Amino acid sequence: MTTTTPLTSPSSVPPPCAVPAFEPLRIRGARHRLRRALRRGRRAPALLLALTAGALAVAQTGAAPASAPPPSAPARARPPAAVPLVSAPVRIADAATVRLLRPGDRVDVIAAPNSPLGGDGEAHVVATGARVAEVPRPGGTRPDGGALVVLSVPRPTAARLAGASVTSQLAVTVC
Numbered sequence: 001m002t003t004t005t006p007l008t009s010p011s012s013v014p015p016p017c018a019v020p021a022f023e024p025l026r027i028r029g030a031r032h033r034l035r036r037a038l039r040r041g042r043r044a045p046a047l048l049l050a051l052t053a054g055a056l057a058v059a060q061t062g063a064a065p066a067s068a069p070p071p072s073a074p075a076r077a078r079p080p081a082a083v084p085l086v087s088a089p090v091r092i093a094d095a096a097t098v099r100l101l102r103p104g105d106r107v108d109v110i111a112a113p114n115s116p117l118g119g120d121g122e123a124h125v126v127a128t129g130a131r132v133a134e135v136p137r138p139g140g141t142r143p144d145g146g147a148l149v150v151l152s153v154p155r156p157t158a159a160r161l162a163g164a165s166v167t168s169q170l171a172v173t174v175c
Contacts, residue, residue, distance in 0.1 A: 087133055088158035091146045093169040098135060098147035105132040106175040107151070109161060111168035126164045127157045129175060 090109065092098050101107065109127040134150040149172070153161065164170060 083154045085131075085152040086155050086158050088130075088151050088153050088161050090149050090151055090161050090170055091165060092149055092172055093146050094171060095147040097172060098149055099138075100174070101132050101135050101149065101172070103132055103134060106130065107132060107172040108175060109151070109164075110171045110173065111164035112171065113168045126160050126170070127151070127153055130157070 106129050107127075108125055109130060110123055111126045112123040113121055130151040130153045132149060133152045136147050136149070151161070161170075
């Protein structure tokens with residue numbers, strides 16, 4: 001006959017013991033430290049962003065000369081520098097065209113030579129995007145069919161317009 005040994009004997013199991021009662025652990029100032037860390041956390045992204053912007057600004061000023069952008073960089077449209085405008089009175093050959101104009105319109109001025117002094121005889125653009133400042137009052141046309149228009153243009157363009165009006169008939173196209 002075989003005898004079996006119980007898997008657990010009463011002597012191999014430790015006697016039940018009670019866990020002593022204790023107060024929960026409380027760490028002083030933990031909540032305040034957490035709040036303070038969270039508040040600092042709000043400043044951290046702003047500080048990181050400011051440092052990054054500063055580093056980029058320093059890198060831009062210390063980079064290659066700004067004379068020409070690298071060939072891979074896309075061309076950026078820069079607003080033109082403010083150029084002082086002058087009023088240029090221009091006699092337009094066709095008075096009917098002038099009657100279509102209103103102050104504030106943008107026009108291109110084209111010169112068509114009408115004399116041997118006019119050069120090669122080809123029409124060319126003298127001014128582009130000139131702003132119409134004043135137009136003649138009704139009945140303000142000349143017997144030869146021309147009409148005077150005042151344009152606001154940069155000073156070099158005004159000089160070209162004056163020179164072209166001596167040797168050419170001027171026409172306008174509305175932009």
